[in-house]
Amino acid sequence: MTSAVENGTGQGFSFAGKKVWITGHRGMLGSALVRSFESEGAELLLCSRQELDLSSQRDVNDWVQANKPDLVFHAGAKVGGIYANSVAPADFLYANLMIECNVIHAAYQNGVKKLVFVASNCTYPTVAPQPISEESLMTGKLDANIRSYAVSKIAGIELCMAYRKQYGCEFVSVIPPNLYGPGDNYHPEHSHVVAGIMRRAHEAKLNGAKEFIVWGDGTPRREILHVDDLAAAMKYVMCTPTSHDLFNVGYGKDFSISELATHIAGVVGFEGRIQYDTSKPNGTMGKLLDSSRIRQTGWSPVIDEVTGLKSAYADFLNRSKQSGTAGRF
Ligand SMILES: NC(=O)c1ccc[n+]([C@@H]2O[C@H](COP(=O)([O-])OP(=O)(O)OC[C@H]3O[C@@H](n4cnc5c(N)ncnc54)[C@H](OP(=O)(O)O)[C@@H]3O)[C@@H](O)[C@H]2O)c1
Structure with a gap:
């Protein structure tokens, strides 16, 4: 994969010798960030949930005070x-x-030099001009199916903006579309679009089924981004001085759910029918991000959907062999 540095990262910046805290490092994005730091010479600060519950204010304060990270990639979330x-x-x-x-306030109190927070494209209103630019934030109603989560992510963006405005903290938020790739969550009730479809296509193939079911009518469009591309973009944002406090980080192209299901079935090798369950919600009809702001600074994704879906399926097969179960996996 292309590293952040090869992808045009701000000249003269080095992670070497810096204390870098990656929250949620066991998750899909956190582990992609960890992978991307293999040869950076940084001191990674990594804590599992058992070692540090991020929802505990006292524990987070004590830990940040004791460990004094220079930089924070905040990927930990429910x-x-x-x-x-x-x-x-x-x-x-x-x-x-x-x-x-807890994380953002402790970063401010302990003099963290820069923090990159990950929000989500569900923070944008259901009705927004497409592609959706950063200017659309808080301009309309949110998707009712996911409103509470979206409000929490808007609060995270606003916290970063407020600490920047009041205290001059270099806290920046990124908004990715649906992520996929190694380390994804394939749980039947907790998965996102690519993982959910991949699992159903895989199980249909294994069971010799003639069809598998996809929620909704297949017409909503979704942008997907490989998690290694987001990790590279976050490092890029971390390294690059900017006056912006928010960047969309998208792939630049969207697919209907039925196109995605067809691509995924192809990668999995399922040759039967794809059925659409129209009793299930479609969700927002379109969610293509306008990522021109970050692209103008010099970053762009490098993993196309075919390569990306193949890498995700290889990881799926590997993990299913190792676990022999279908839990988070
Ligand atoms: N996945 C997507 O499609 C997508 C799309 C847009 C934005 N995002 C954002 O990207 C970020 C990372 O997502 P992801 O897909 O990598 O999620 P993930 O795989 O579920 O990883 C989240 C990580 O956060 C940790 N965590 C959650 N609550 C915690 C707590 N109280 N204390 C300590 N650790 C805690 C989890 O720990 P455990 O392993 O112990 O559960 C996990 O390692 C999130 O902010 C998410 O909102 C994701």
Whole structure:
């Protein structure tokens, strides 16, 4: 994969010798960030949830005070798909608000030099001019299926903006579209679009089924981004001085759910029919991000959807062999 440095990172910046805290380092994005730091010479600060519960204000304060990170990639969050969000909105809202307040405030109090926070494209209104630019934030109604999670992510963006405005902190937010790639969550109730379809296509193939089911009518369009591209973009933002406090980080192209399902079925090798369950919600009809702001600074994604989906499926097969189960996996 192309590293952040090869992808045009701000000249003269080096991670070498810096203390870099990656929250949520066992998750899909966090582990992509960890992978990308293999040869940077940075001192990575990594804590599992068992070692540090990010929702505990006292524990986060004590830990940040003791460890004094220079830079923070904030990828830790309670994450789930539409189903999980629709049945447990309070849990998503509470956990993410607590985590964001704790990490961002502790970063301010302990003189962290720069923090990059990951939000989500669900922060944008359901009706927004496409492609959706950063200017659309807080201009309309949110998708009701995922509103609590979206509000928590908007709060995270606003926290970064407010600490920048009041205290001059270099805190920047990025908004990616749906992520996919190694380390994804394939749980039937917690997965996002690519992982959910991949799992169903794979199981249909294994069971010799004639069809597999996809939620909704297949017409909504979704932009997807390989997680290694987002990790590279976050490092790029970390390295590059900017007056912006928010960047969309997209692939630049979207696909209908039915196109995605067809691509995924092809990668998995499922040759049957794809059926659409129209009793399930479609979600927002279109979500293509306008990523011109970050592209103008010199970053662009390098992993196309075919290469990316193949790498995701290879990881899926590898992990299913190792675990022999279908948990988070
Ligand atoms: N996946 C997507 O499609 C997508 C799209 C847009 C934005 N994002 C954003 O990208 C970020 C990373 O997402 P992801 O897909 O990598 O999620 P993920 O795989 O679920 O990883 C999240 C990580 O956060 C950790 N975590 C959650 N609550 C914690 C707590 N209280 N204390 C300590 N650690 C905690 C989890 O720990 P455990 O391993 O112990 O659970 C996990 O390692 C999130 O902010 C998410 O909102 C994701």
